Amino acid sequence: MRHRRFLTASALALSGAVLLAGCSGGGADTEIADKSADFGFNEEGLPIVDDTLTLTFGGSKTPLAPDYSEMELVQQWEADTNIAIEWENLPDQVYAEKKNLMLASGDLPDVLFNSGLSDAEIVQNGSNGTLLPLEDLIDEYAPTLTDILDSRPDIRAAITASDGHIYTLPSVEELGLVQYPNFLYINTAWLSALGLPMPTTIDEYHDALEAFKTQDPNGNGAADEIPLSFRTDSFCANPNDLIAALGGQPENNDHRIVRDDEVQFTANTDGYKDGVTALGDWYADGLIDPESFSQDDVAYLSKGKSGTPILGSFFWWEAKEMVGEDRVGDYALLGILEGVDGQKLASVANNQEIGRGAMTITRANEYPAATMRWADRLFEPVMSAQSNWGPIGVTLEENADGVLVQIPAAAGESEGERRQRVAPGGPKITTADDFVTVVAPEPRAKERQDLVTEFYAPFQANDAYPPVMLSNEELDRVSLANTDINTLVKEKFASWIVNGTIDGEWDAYVSQLQTLGVDDVVATYQQAYDRFQQGGK
DSSP, X not given: XXXXXXXXXXXXXXXXXXOOOOOOSSSOOEEEEOGGXXXXXXXXXXXXXXXXXXXXEEOEEOTTOOOXXXXXXXXXXXXXXXXXXXXXXXXXXXXXXXXXXXXXXXXXXSEEESOOOOHHHHHHHHHTTSBOOOHHHHHHHOHHHHHHHHHOHHHXXXXXXXXXXXXXXXXXXXXXXXXXXXXXXXXXHHHHHTTOOOOOBHHHHHHHHHHHHHSOTTOSSSSOXXXXXXXXXXXSOOOHHHHHHHHSOOOOTTSEEEETTEEEEOTTSHHHHHHHHHHHHHHHTTOBOGGGGTOXXXXXXXXXXXXXXXXXXXEESOHHHHHOTTTGGGEEEOOOOBOTTSOBOBOOOOOOSEEEEEEEEBTTOSOHHHHHHHHHGGGSHHHHHHHHHOOBTTTEEEOTTSOEEEOOOOTTOOHHHHHHHHOOOOSEEEOTTHHHHTBOOOHHHHHHHHHIIIIIGGGBOSBOOOOOOOOHHHHHHHHHHHHHHXXXXXXXXXXXXXXXXXXXXXXXXXXXXXHHTHHHHHHHHHHHHHHHHTTOO
């Protein structure tokens, strides 16, 4: 394995050497000259350099974000550190179009901030020398991040490539929400009108949907009610928990779960088949919206806000977003229903709270020590909170307990819009403990957090697949196969529910999954999972 040492401060002063950043092949060490000392580099305290050092940053930014140099927090960073940044960050879509050309051309900024790099791009550009390995820099110049990684080996493992190097810095926000994105709501006004109890079992829920279909709960004399609507392959509108309740198989969008440290594919099991078969029966009885397999978010969200109430039950992240302020009181969260086997099974999604690619240092950077010291300040919990939500005095203020809380947004502006304008993002870590002692969750996030705690987390049926960084070889083995497998599963899921043909097609479908390499894919994910459990080594 190639290893790189960074010569800084006194070492450079003694040698006077200027060593170019190299990325030669083979296993020889590569020494990279660091010119931070030329600007009066301080290994501790502020400023980081005595003479102003200018670095170029590229990467992405949200659509509403101004040039980062206009942000109050960014201006504070420059004043504190004496490191000035020429920001070249572009709106997400524009950056995505130019990113590959930039990486291939070698015309690189010193840093990619909100890098927008996929795992494959991180591994490829790390192994070819475009991105610097950061683990030595972290050990020497990032004490805050080092302490976090020492206490949280899962975060270290998540940012460690299979070659043992760390090429990007993390972004972590541990609210415990993204693992349970599919909230199931029901129209309680209709339940009341029809004299029905709040369902607690999958059979009671089915009966309620049947009543919505046949008993005109909106009272307009027309058969316009939609008992149940959802979306497939959506972040937060999937009927995965119904598969679990009807067939006993926990499910998520990846069709990949972990149980007892074993990686499992879900969409070829008897439980999955039973769940889909039952949903096909529901569809045949008119209980499922026919557009559930084709509608986009715009069409889906419009159904909750129609002039006459027509929506009986739905999956979505937040009820008010689906049905509007005036109607939200007519709906309640069902949560996890007792299934046909008497169990409550909450399917856990693989959405990650530990993100990679928040920031990386490129081979163009001649000042990696100063750059890493600059980045390390962002992992201090109060600074991470400001990077994520905006500066104290603008979006955050201390309450009586010394915890940062949201300042209400001005009239006509949402918290989300304000956040885009004042919070640069980038590398940051806010742990579950920090959300108790440092910064309170946003009010909407706290509401969802409480719902997860009450309705979903107690019934966790599986573990999520962790944020493992696959190697180039592993990515090659799974990428194309996953595309074909997931396409097949999605097509058959819709077809079987709509047409009721699962029994006649099931054996051929399972055989086709084998041909597409599902067993090799599972084995590859298991190999990467085992490496992750050992700290990424």
